[in-house]
Amino acid sequence: MERKLFEQLVKDYNDELTHSGVNGERLAKRLDELSKIGLMESGGVTRPGYSAEEKQAKELIIGWMKSAGLSVTTDGAGNVFGRLAGKSEGPAIVSGSHVDSVPNGGHFDGPLGVLSALEVVEAWKETGYLPEKPYEVVIFSDEEGSRFKSSLTGSRAFMGQMKPEEMDSLRDEKGKSFREVLSEYGSSAEECLKAGNSRREIETFVEVHIEQGKVLEREDQPVGVVKGIAGPASLEVTFTGEAGHAGNTPMAGRKDPLVTAALFVAAIEKFPKQVSDTAVATVGKLNVHPNGFNVIAQEVKLIVDIRDIFEDTRDRLLDIITNEARKIAEERNMEVQMNLNAKIMPLPIEEKLLTKIADSLTKFDIKPVYIPSGAGHDTMIVGTEIPAAMLFVRSKDGISHNPREWTSLNDCVYGVHVLKDFVEGLMED
Ligand SMILES: [Zn+2]
Secondary structure, three states, rough: OOOOOHHHHOOOOOHHHOOOOHHHHHHHHHHHHHOOEEOOOOOOOOOOOHHHHHHHHHHHHHHHHHHOOEEEEEOOOOOOEEOOOOOOOOOOEEEEEEOOOOOOOOOOOHOOOOOOOHHHHHHHHHHOOOOOOEEEEEOOOOOOOOOOOOHHHHHHHHOOOOOOHHHHOOOHHHHHHHHHHHHHHOOHHHHHHHOOOOOOOOEEEEEEEEOOOOOHHHOOOOEEEEEEEEEEEEEEEEOOOOOOOOOOOOOOOOHHHHHHHHHHHHOOOOOHHHHOOEEEEEEEEEEEEEOOOOOEOOOEEEEEEEEEHHHHHHHHHHHHHHHHOOOOHHHHHHHHHEEEEEOOOEEEEEEEHHHHHHHHHHHHOOOEEEEEEEOOOHHHHHHHOEEEEEEOOOOHHOOOOOOOOOOOOHHHHHHHEEEEHHHHHHOOO
16 A cells, blocks of 8 residues: 555656646645545545544644645634735635545545645745735645534634534534534634634635546546535434334334335435426435344434535425425324434635636636536635635546545646636735
């Protein structure tokens, strides 16, 4: 495994892309070093939010930030900011992403955005460029939310959108509350809630991220423009029935919540197309209690993930699905409880920023391709109050959240060049 990612990355690298201070080999080395933190035998990586691995990844990058001359601060949500002073004071241009991962995830989702933002600083350092405005590289905590079945924790805290009740209601699989996890991490619930107060003035936020889709591959372009981000709603549904012995309980009169859940899951599939072409709804996780092969379940808890790039259609779909859960539970004489774990506004990107990114792409002979993002990103949260933009970098076969996630070093470096040009344009505005 040793240096495997580095070797794979540099194998097909076009050295001519190393110019203007941007260094492909340095980027590859850093992706490689990060990939070793939480590395699995599968070749994938497991770095859940607020784990020792996520912390170690942040510490590694903090070291790089400091040697690049950035002054580093961390807020109560564990978000890391590396700041480069500008020639003048005033609102900063901020770029970054996350370093946590889903279980057995890939090496590009998140790290590429953080390291691209940092590579811009390295390039400036090499060429002696001094930005007009302050520039910050950010690492947001717990973007994937795989631990608490929530997500975007760091960016939500930074934007003052974390709610006090989440501190105790969010629990990981072992039943540990978010409050407890935060204190183990070296922060506290109170400090996390205060993260929003320490928010500095930001002029524009921009995130580089792998596409996790196949549009750029189809269009044969290394980098594209995100035109809008679908906002997910995460609906937790719990059906409660009556546990019983699988052998001794007659079929008549059973209250089996697993059968109810199955009917509900099957029904969901037909709803998205009733609201829009881009809407989607998914159940990817069921918790069956007590989960015994010869026991009729007592309770089934599942999460419906509902998304669209338009708020009205997403909310209509959420209503339809909520009503369906109630209807099926009533028909089957069963209790149902619903809890909206997260409901995030879809984010359309400002026209002005789309045009600027398109201009930057054109400078590198890249045809601007506009892509809606089905996945949620920190940009979506930051963008609720701050002008925000996003660049997608081509993903091989669109595979993501998987050890086989792959983006060529050439494409990664194109992403850095476009980001750098875009940010330099913002500096001159
Ligand atoms: Zn990501």
